[in-house]
Amino acid sequence: MTILALYGLSALLILTSLSMFANMITQKLGSLQDPMQIWNALNTLGLLPIRVRAWIFSTIVGLANPYAKTINFRITELRKGRACGVMKETKEVSNPFRCVHAAALVTFGETVGGLALLTLLGKKDRVILTNISAEYVKVSRGLLTASSVVPPIKDRDATEITTYVLVKNASFETVSKLTLTWKVDLSDH
Incomplete structure (x- = not known):
C-alpha cells in the first residue's frame, strides 16, 4: 500500500x-x-x-433538516437570538450563470434565521415557516456569510414572528435580504 x-x-x-x-x-x-x-x-x-x-x-x-445539508454550509456562531454561518460557492449550489442559485441562498438564509429563532424558544414551543421573501441585491459569488439577529420574545401570546437575514459576500457587500415569517405556538415557561 x-x-x-x-x-x-x-x-x-x-x-x-x-x-x-x-x-x-x-x-x-x-x-x-x-x-x-x-x-x-x-x-x-x-x-x-x-x-x-x-x-x-x-x-x-x-x-x-436534510434539505439544508444540500448547500454545504457551516454555522460559525450561535448565541441567544443570533446565528451566523458561511457558505462557499461551489458547482453544487451554482446556477448556469456561475453564481449562487437563488434557492441555495434562500435555504442558507432560512437555516441561519431558523437557528437564531430556535435559540429563543422553550422546549415546548413550536414554530413553522409560513412565508419567506428574498430580495436579491447583488450577484452572489465566492464565500457568503449569513447573519440573523432576533430580539427576545416579549409577547408570549404572539402567533407570528418575523425574522430577518442578511447575506453578504467576501467584500462585505449585501447580496441578499431575507424576511422569514414564522407561525409560532409559544407555551408558558
Whole structure:
C-alpha cells in the first residue's frame, strides 16, 4: 500500500468517526429543538479545532433538516437570538450563470434565521415557516456569510414572528435580504 493510500484511508476513518460522533450527539441530545445545548456541548470539547466543531454542528443541523445539508454550509456562531454561518460557492449550489442559485441562498438564509429563532424558544414551543421573501441585491459569488439577529420574545401570546437575514459576500457587500415569517405556538415557561 502506498503512503498516499494510507493517508486517504486515515482521512476516511477520521471523517467516518466524526460522522458517527455527530450521530451520537444528535441521538443523545435529541432534535434541534434546543440548538444551544448542542452548540455548547460541542464547545466544551476544547480538543477539537473550531472548524471541526462547526462541521459537526452543521452536520447535525443537516441530519435534523436534510434539505439544508444540500448547500454545504457551516454555522460559525450561535448565541441567544443570533446565528451566523458561511457558505462557499461551489458547482453544487451554482446556477448556469456561475453564481449562487437563488434557492441555495434562500435555504442558507432560512437555516441561519431558523437557528437564531430556535435559540429563543422553550422546549415546548413550536414554530413553522409560513412565508419567506428574498430580495436579491447583488450577484452572489465566492464565500457568503449569513447573519440573523432576533430580539427576545416579549409577547408570549404572539402567533407570528418575523425574522430577518442578511447575506453578504467576501467584500462585505449585501447580496441578499431575507424576511422569514414564522407561525409560532409559544407555551408558558
